[in-house]
Amino acid sequence: MIYLDNGSTSFPKAEGMSEFVKKFLDERCFNINRGAYSSSTDTSELVYDTREKAAEFFGGEKGKKVIFTSGVTFSLNLVLNGLLGNGDKAVTTYMEHNAVLRPLSKLTKQGTEVNFVNCDGNGEIDLNDLEEKLRQNPKVCVVTHASNVCGTIMPIKEIGALCRRYGVIFVVDAAQTAGVVDIDMSRDNIDVLCFTGHKGLLGMQGIGGVIFGGDTAEICSPFCYGGTGSFSHTTEMPKILPDKFEAGTLNLPGIASLNYCFDFLKQKGIQNIFAHEKKLQALFEEGVKQLNNVEIIGGKAKNRCAVTSLDFKNVDNGEASFVLDTEYSIMTRSGLHCAPYAHKTLGTFPRGTVRFAFGYKTTEEEVKKAIQAVAKI
Numbered sequence: 001m002i003y004l005d006n007g008s009t010s011f012p013k014a015e016g017m018s019e020f021v022k023k024f025l026d027e028r029c030f031n032i033n034r035g036a037y038s039s040s041t042d043t044s045e046l047v048y049d050t051r052e053k054a055a056e057f058f059g060g061e062k063g064k065k066v067i068f069t070s071g072v073t074f075s076l077n078l079v080l081n082g083l084l085g086n087g088d089k090a091v092t093t094y095m096e097h098n099a100v101l102r103p104l105s106k107l108t109k110q111g112t113e114v115n116f117v118n119c120d121g122n123g124e125i126d127l128n129d130l131e132e133k134l135r136q137n138p139k140v141c142v143v144t145h146a147s148n149v150c151g152t153i154m155p156i157k158e159i160g161a162l163c164r165r166y167g168v169i170f171v172v173d174a175a176q177t178a179g180v181v182d183i184d185m186s187r188d189n190i191d192v193l194c195f196t197g198h199k200g201l202l203g204m205q206g207i208g209g210v211i212f213g214g215d216t217a218e219i220c221s222p223f224c225y226g227g228t229g230s231f232s233h234t235t236e237m238p239k240i241l242p243d244k245f246e247a248g249t250l251n252l253p254g255i256a257s258l259n260y261c262f263d264f265l266k267q268k269g270i271q272n273i274f275a276h277e278k279k280l281q282a283l284f285e286e287g288v289k290q291l292n293n294v295e296i297i298g299g300k301a302k303n304r305c306a307v308t309s310l311d312f313k314n315v316d317n318g319e320a321s322f323v324l325d326t327e328y329s330i331m332t333r334s335g336l337h338c339a340p341y342a343h344k345t346l347g348t349f350p351r352g353t354v355r356f357a358f359g360y361k362t363t364e365e366e367v368k369k370a371i372q373a374v375a376k377i
């Protein structure tokens with residue numbers, strides 16, 4: 001079995017994470033904010049500690065501005081719905097995932113105007129077009145840090161600087177980069193960071209978060225309403241953080257997994273993981289460039305994460321992915337990868353591509369086998 005679908009979720013997960021989570025489940029999986037007993041306080045400390053680690057990991061402001069969610073999709077829904085409404089303007093790019101496009105589409109129906117920034121055939125953003133759109137007084141600019149189709153990394157620091165210049169709230173979808181590419185909210189001028197725990201962070205599915213910077217948490221309305229274990233005398237959501245955005249019981253095992261993973265990644269060094277994945281991507285692309293049955297899509301972008309999309313010329317891409325699985329035990333993903341506009345931009349709509357996404361445990365031998373399999377197909 002060769003797993004090359006790390007763009008979807010990382011596999012395997014961080015070594016030792018499952019044991020850590022099991023111990024947590026076995027020994028102290030009590031709810032926080034609800035019990036006065038001391039073991040519940042221990043669990044609260046773990047959650048608090050995870051907020052601190054997340055803030056440190058992403059260069060965010062300490063503590064309470066870290067909100068836990070079920071993943072980046074929920075995070076983006078929370079942030080976009082909380083910040084935008086009738087009469088507001090938003091700016092985004094043509095390289096976004098449906099986790100951005102669909103909330104924006106719903107908001108458009110409620111009176112938000114959404115403007116799209118052009119990207120080229122390698123998925124690279126047109127910064128002049130962005131500036132033009134930022135001049136039109138939008139409230140929010142939301143951009144994916146890296147394309148989940150072709151790996152193109154957006155120049156978030158420059159985009160953030162432009163957003164600052166025009167007083168626009170800069171929201172980043174870090175689904176493909178958190179845990180692999182160095183992100184520093186302060187250095188990169190990010191106002192709100194949305195991340196997911198189960199991809200590059202090597203944690204469990206069902207956990208992710210939002211990190212608010214500056215006064216964005218105050219401006220953002222709550223998205224999900226319910227009990228917080230605090231201010232129970234009132235039927236309004238609390239204004240304090242993180243309670244304002246965390247109604248209902250949190251995914252505590254997921255938070256425990258993140259707690260472990262932040263330490264794991266710090267110890268491994270994300271720059272080492274990124275270098276490893278990039279080396280394998282280069283090896284793969286060198287190999288498939290020699291073949292005349294496939295084209296690498298968006299492969300000429302200046303900066304990319306280890307996500308490669310191939311367009312097979314002699315066979316349907318869905319069928320190629322199926323054959324890779326059934327005949328070679330190589331797991332890839334075909335189709336549009338929830339990013340229809342990205343495929344239109346890259347020229348692969350509606351046929352899609354076959355995506356190979358390398359992970360921290362992928363080996364050279366596996367990559368060589370993948371090249372051979374592509375050649376045979």
Ligand SMILES: Cc1ncc(COP(=O)(O)O)c(C=O)c1O
Pocket residue numbers: 007008071072073074097099144146147148173175176196
């Ligand atoms: C760029 C991007 N944004 C958002 C998502 C949604 O992530 P999740 O399913 O963890 O919410 C993905 C997942 O593939 C993605 O690649």
